[in-house]
Amino acid sequence: MEPVIHLESVTKTYCVGLGVTALDNVELVVPEGQYVAVMGSSGSGKSTMLNLLGCLDRPTSGKYYLGGDDVSTFSDNRLSETRNTRLGFIFQSFNLIPWMTVTQNIEIPFFYKGISRRKRNRKSAELAEMVGLGQRMDHRPAELSGGQMQRVAIARALSNDPLVLLADEPTGNLDTDTGNEIMEVFSDLSARGKTIIMVTHESHIAEHADRVVTLKDGRIEADIMNSRKGHHTHG
Amino acid sequence: MGKFVDIILLALHSLSVHLVRSGLTMLGIVFGVCSVSIMLAIQTGASKEAQEKLSILGSNNVIINSIEPARETSGSGRQITVLKEYGITSGDIKCIVDNVPGVKDYATVHKVKLRYYCPEDQKRYSLVMGVTPNYADILNLHIVQGRFISSVDMLHGTCYCVITKTLARKAFKCLNPVGKTVRLKGQPFEIIGVIDFIPSKLGISEEDIPIFIPKTTKEGRFGQINVNWNEGTMIAEDVQVDQLILQMTDESAVIQASPIVRSIMEKNHDKLEYAIMIPLKLIQAKAEQQKIWDMIFIAIASISLVVGGIGIMNIMLASVTERTKEIGIRRALGAKKREIVIQFLIEAMLITTLGGLIGVIMGYFIPPMLKDVVDVTPIVSVSMLIGPLLMAVGVGVVSGLYPARRAASLDPIEALRHE
Known part of the structure; x- marks a missing residue:
């Protein structure tokens, strides 16, 4: 079966000054339904990798196949379309638009997909219900707790039924209990077959994943299948 | 379309x-458009009034006035009697008409x-004008x-005699002046x-x-020579015709006639004792001037x-x-550059268009209220307000484009990192 993600000797250098190599000849294959944690210290290249996987950036060299398509050659417009229809983003700082309500935030991807207003309203309400925010659909992000905001972000990321869910330190701004709650949601999504790539620097968070990829200086240092998974999901 | x-x-x-x-932000455009509309209304009103005033003189007319030539300094002011003979003569008229x-x-x-x-008004001086019956027709007097x-x-x-409404109102108040009597020199x-x-x-x-x-009554009763006494000096003025009004067949005839009339008058008089006035030329000059003002x-x-745009x-x-x-966030969730440009451009255009609409509405209702303040009747029309409104929309496009493009050209990664 075709892997969902296939990085083929991907290198990313920034041409600022002497040219910093953020990713150096990285090979990564992620089959469908896998839950991957990407670890590494700051400056290891994990953010760069997430940006590349998220089609927010193009590799300097090498190829990136997303669902079989070589997106490294895509135009800016096609990258936008790809982000819109095939990827779901979850950020550390939630990244909700402050002046829009819960449902309005959830429907942003629908908006750019060109889905009609009525259908958008119905689907965003369903998604808000799904993440347990049925009672707070017309609230603004400022009126929500951190966990609730992250739930809105998850609903938004799931709205277009993405091929891959990309999460960047999703529990970084949350307290332990709320963080665990969110991790439950991720485990749940993984159990339902969603492909997830999650960047984190906390090993206890990474333990929830099927596979842990550790980056160092732009190279993959370790790539370990997590055999102990299951023991910690309810820890 | 739905997306738009x-x-x-x-x-x-x-x-x-x-x-x-x-x-x-809108306020700047509101006042800008409003003042443009008001100025336009006043301008149009003033221009129309000026045109009307001039056209009463008749665009088909050529008017020649007799004027007293600059006095030649012959002798000292001790003379008892001065006879001044100047102006248009019946010879001129014949020559011109022929x-x-x-x-x-x-x-x-x-x-x-x-x-x-x-009886109803006190004694004062009046300017008695001996005229021919066609005078009223030629000048379009009402x-x-x-x-x-x-x-x-x-x-x-x-x-x-025929009097003006102003005199009628002053001298006879509400009474019908027709049939009443005035005394002229007794x-x-x-x-x-x-x-x-x-x-x-x-x-x-x-005021005169x-x-x-x-005309015949004037000549018969008061003679052709007008005599005035001034500090013991008798000044007699012999002017055959004070004013000659030629009515031409059309405007092109006016243009054609003016140099001929001028040359005839120049030939018949060595002194400048006449003035030629051509209302058509005044109207045209006024229109030229109007263009500059516009x-x-x-x-x-x-x-x-x-x-406002800045x-x-x-x-x-x-x-x-x-x-x-x-x-x-929008870029990460799939907004194309174009869609970001449109979003911000539309915001700018909405500000100016709404501001423009409010300004235009104010510009429609305010000018009539200014009638007494500006001393002209401002003219407003819906079609006149289309211009300022379009200008406002244009300002929105021009001033919104640069910020919108800047928004779209932001690197999504950098933008997401921005706090």
């Missing part, structure tokens, strides 16, 4: 969230300043009451008609209290709108900076 409506709704929503800021093509009709005026008296001098009056030299004249007003630029004003009598006005109007650009740039993160 969505983006407009999104922009409206975003503006309504920042209500104070949007409102203040030689100038396209003369349809002509009227002559003889003026004399006389004491007048009527007769409010009674009738004008007829050819029968001319023939018999009757003691009838002689009774019956009022037979009242005219609306005297066109300005004709060389006479309402013009009273019209038949251009100055447009320049000023554009400045005020440019200032304000909008400034606010939009601040808004783009403030909403960098929002732009990053």
Whole structure:
């Protein structure tokens, strides 16, 4: 079966000054339904990798196949379309638009997909219900707790039924209990077959994943299948 | 199309969230467009009034006035009697009428300043004008009451006179002046008609209290030589015709006739004792002048709108900076560059279009209220307001484009990282 993600000797250098190599000849294959944690210290290249996987950036060299398509050659417009229809983003700082309500935030991807207003309203309400925010659909992000905001972000990321869910330190701004709650949601999504790539620097968070990829200086240092998974999901 | 409506709704929503800021930004455009509309209304009104005033003189007329030539310093001021002979002669008139093509009709005026008296008004001087019956027709005088001098009056030299509405109102208040009597230098004249007003630029004003009598009566009763006493000196003025009004067949005849009339007058007189006035040329000059004013006005109007536009650009740039993160989020969730441009452009255009609409509505209702303040009747029309509104929309496009493009060109990764 075709892997969902296939990085083929991907290198990313920034041409600022002497040219910093953020990713150096990285090979990564992620089959469908896998839950991957990407670890590494700051400056290891994990953010760069997430940006590349998220089609927010193009590799300097090498190829990136997303669902079989070589997106490294895509135009800016096609990258936008790809982000819109095939990827779901979850950020550390939630990244909700402050002046829009819960449902309005959830429907942003629908908006750019060109889905009609009525259908958008119905689907965003369903998604808000799904993440347990049925009672707070017309609230603004400022009126929500951190966990609730992250739930809105998850609903938004799931709205277009993405091929891959990309999460960047999703529990970084949350307290332990709320963080665990969110991790439950991720485990749940993984159990339902969603492909997830999650960047984190906390090993206890990474333990929830099927596979842990550790980056160092732009190279993959370790790539370990997590055999102990299951023991910690309810820890 | 649905997406376009969505983006407009999104922009409206975003503006309504920042209500104070949007409102203040809009204010610049509101006042700009409003003042442009008001100025336009006043300008149009003033221009129309000026054109009307001039056209009363008749665009088909050529008017020649006798003027006293500059006095030659012959002898000291000890003379007892001075006889001044100048101005248009009947010879001139014959010469002009015979030689100038396209003369349809002509009227002559003889003026004399006389004491007048009527029971309802105190004694004062009046400018008595001996005129021919066609005078009223040629000058398009509007007769409010009674009738004008007829050819029968001319023939018999009757003691009838026509006065102006101003005098009628002053002297007779609410009474009907027709049939009443005024005394001119002691002689009774019956009022037979009242005219609306005297066109300005004709060389006479309402203050002169013009009273019209038949030309033959003027000559018969008061003679051709007007005698004035001034500090012991008798000044006798012998002017055959004070004013000659030529009515031409059409405007092209006026243009053709003016140099001929001028050369005839130059040939017959060595001194400058006449003045030729061509209302058509005045109208044309006025129109030229109007064009210059219009251009100055447009320049000023554009400045005020440019200032408004700069304000909008400034606010939009601040808004783009403030909403960098929002732009990053939208880009990450699939917004194309084009869609970001449209979103911000529409916001700018909504501000100016709404501001323009409010300004235009104000510009429609305010000018009529200014009637007394500006001394002209401003003219407003819906079609006149389309221009300022389009200008406002244009300002929105121009001032919104740069901030919108800047918003779209942000790197999504950088934008997302922005706090």
